[in-house]
Amino acid sequence: MGTAERQEALEDGVAARSTAQRRREAPDRGIAADGGVTTGGGESPSGSHEPAAAEFEERGSARAAAQQQEYYRPLWIEEPARRRRLPDPVRTAAVRAVLIIAVTLIQATVAFLCTMAGSWLAFPMVISSVVSTVVATWGALDVWVTRQMWNQRNGVISEPSSTARALRRERRRAQRQARAGERAQERIARKGGAGQLSHS
Template identity: 90%
Template sequence: MGSDTLMGTAERRGAPRAGGVQVTGHRDPGVTDHDIPAAEAETRTREADVPATEVGRGIREQQYYRPLWVEEPARRRRLPDPVRTAAVRAVLLIAVTLIQAMVAFLCTLAGSWLAFPMVISSVVSTIVATWGALDVWVTRQVWNQRNGVVSMPSSTARALRRERRRARRQARAAARAQGRIRRRGGAGQLSHS
């Protein structure tokens, strides 16, 4: 075996070379160092003599900072609090109902005495889960009508806004009247001239 063959095997296996750098490149066993141009061979030897820490630092400098995640704006607005509460309640009720139905089915297959009570409770639970799902819809409709901007003549949101505006106007008028009385220095007394 020649020295070229040994060197090729060492490079293929990833043997450490001088300076602590490990060469893992595969090399064609038929190619010898004589086939590589002189400038390229010199560059390879220089790269092999560079310590591993400097090579790692160079790679680190080339990499740019990339955040772990990119925040995107929400596609939909967050649900109002009462609606979200009703939705969470409905999801929990539906989950419990599905678990009860599965247990009832398995108890029936096993011929257990627990099958009958589980079937009865899963029927009741189904009714309650249906109510929970309807409650989400009703809560959403009520919230939209009271607080949402619904441009319908029957919307109570308009009437509520009108009442609020009227109350604000009256409060401002009362504050102005109090200010006028204080400026006159009468401390709330009317003059009888």
């Protein structure tokens, strides 16, 4: 008898757990203890199967669409560049200058460490660091000179300024007025000549 009672208690606990889980999964619909589905208005289970199934299908389709959208989500979003890309000669000079400056810093660090350690390598490293400093200065100036040359050859856009446009507009207006005055004088002269001929 003890074993049968334990088995019945276990079955009751499993049933209670499954009912609670079903209530958690569908909180908007009332789920009866025996597994029947009832609507909020207290309708019978047989009359609410079709709306519940339609709602389940809508939720399933929405969930599938959301999963598909997450699956096809792009890895990154392309944004327009904040600055224009450097021209090829300028970029080459800049990369060269950065490499030379990096080597110079490494040589200066090694020279300092060798000097602190009292190594014989300190003197040659100091000399090479001085030479590399001169070359790095040349590399930085080369970037600036290359940029200026590229701008002069390719990057300068010849556009008249607003002042030049205003002056040219005024000049054109004065020319039009002068031409209009000349035409008016010619018409008056023609009319006067025609009148003299008619009087004679």
